[in-house]
Amino acid sequence: MFVDKGAIYACKGVGKAADEFANVDIKGVGDMRRCYKKVVIALTMCTSAMASAAVATSGALVTKQGDIKPMCGSKPMVVGLADGYGGNTWRKTTLAELRDELGRCSNVKRLIYTNANGDQQKANTDVNSMVAQGVNVLIILPDFGAAQIPALRAATKAGVTVIPYLSTLPGRAGKDYTSNVTDDLFARGATQADWFGKNLKSGNIIFLGGLAGSPTSQAALDGFKSRLDRYPGLRLLQNDFVVTNLNPVDAAKAVQGVIAKYPKIDGVVTDYGVTALAAVKAFEQSHLPVPAVATAGSNNELSCKYTETTKSGKPFAYTSLDGTTSIVRFAARRGVSEFQGMPNSEPTSVIEYVYADSGAGIDPKCDPSAPPDADFSSALPADKLKTLFSQ
The missing domain is CATH 3.40.50.2300 (Response regulator)
Known part of the structure; x- marks a missing residue:
């Protein structure tokens, strides 16, 4: 992990304070307290600086997409995407991105999609249905949070590779789900x-x-x-x-x-x-x-x-x-690599990129002919986006 100069200087202060503590001629409790306070302050500054520096480097930038092909393995796969609510263009774009990503693996035999339309009970039933249909990799946006963990835990226990994505889900990896790919x-x-x-x-x-x-x-x-x-x-x-x-x-x-x-x-x-x-x-x-x-x-x-x-x-x-919308690609690669037993060095935390910034002269794309909720920050090629919006 890259650490900026401020963090380096702050953490060097810990060593300096510790050396002073070790070498000073302590004559009483007052001297002891003063030295101890210097060490604590230096350590606090170091911890804060390290945490601050880590904010920008804790995940993978969403535009730095990996290559799924080395992760595809050889075992045939059935992949499922379960949406809690799939009624907008963002969700349709996400599904299209997943299809595009999985299209690079010739051993993906089927992609099953479910939409619970905002119904929590149906969302959990959809997960159970996916398992019954023989899904090997289940990718899910857990719209209902912790309420979906029992269904995901049951799917994981049944041998399905379960990847909740975008939201941070409470629970334990390896028990309640396989891995959680999150937006940082x-x-x-x-x-x-x-x-x-x-x-x-x-x-x-x-x-x-x-x-x-x-x-x-x-x-x-x-x-x-x-x-x-x-x-x-x-x-x-x-x-x-x-x-x-x-x-x-x-x-x-x-x-x-x-x-x-x-x-x-x-x-x-x-x-x-x-x-x-x-x-x-x-x-x-x-x-x-x-x-x-x-x-x-x-x-x-x-x-x-x-x-x-x-x-x-x-x-x-x-x-x-x-x-x-492209974070689903990280979830797909994580799910495929886990199921196939192939290496995947990508972080499970993803960082969004700057799409618009008036101060930096970065203008967003506006297309009055496209749907109002269209997301042009997608990683889909322009021709596939155009086809998606025309459907």
Whole structure:
């Protein structure tokens, strides 16, 4: 792991403090306490610096896709993808990416797909059905979190290679599932804070999350908070994230409530493009300048909104971290390699890439002819994306 110079210097301070502790002529309890305090402070600085440096290197960048071919092995495979809710373009794109990835393995005999349509009981039944149909590798986006562990544990016990992905799932690898491929949400939040530190520098910020108690939103918020002490000019208005329920209606109401509560908002952080777009519209409808926006998981409608406001002479500072539809490829490679017993050196944590950044002159793609929720940060080739959107 690469460690920056700040971390190196901070950790060298531990050795210096320890040497001083060993060599000083301690004449009483006061001297002992002073030396001990220096060591503890140095150790704390080292630990903090190491953790900070590790944020950017803890996972694989989503654009650095590996090669599945050496992992394909020779055993015939039936692969399943179980969605808790598959009714949007993001999920359709994810399925297309999985098909594209598995297409490189000639021994994949079948891909089975299930969509629970938001029904938790059906989601668990779908897992049981996959096992009954002889799935060897089961990839699942666990929309219902821990409630799905019993079904996944049963599938794992039945000999299926089970790979929950994107969300961090509680449980134990090897027992409740084979391996959990996750989106590094802590790193995302830290990156968003750094962007504000560079582009906003000072001001009041709100953080829009998803469902109440969402562990994914909390992880991103924790990452954001971990960086704020670097930017004393930035202030997080609320210690907890604002609940939006990940839909535009509730998000708009939540943002209107925040606008009424705080007279000055300079930045908005969100963990989903839909809520970011709702926030932009809420400020416009309130006849207020749109604050700086840092989001993730953007979509075509949000990108077009940013493009439209920029062309109209009313731009707002904007950045988005994307590539989430491609994380399923990491899950596919992990599942295939585990089932085939082939080596796979990829981390199980994945980091999104910068898809848009007004400060760096990186503009997102806008295509008015594509679906509003289309995700152009996908790793699918342009021709396959076009075919997908025309279906």
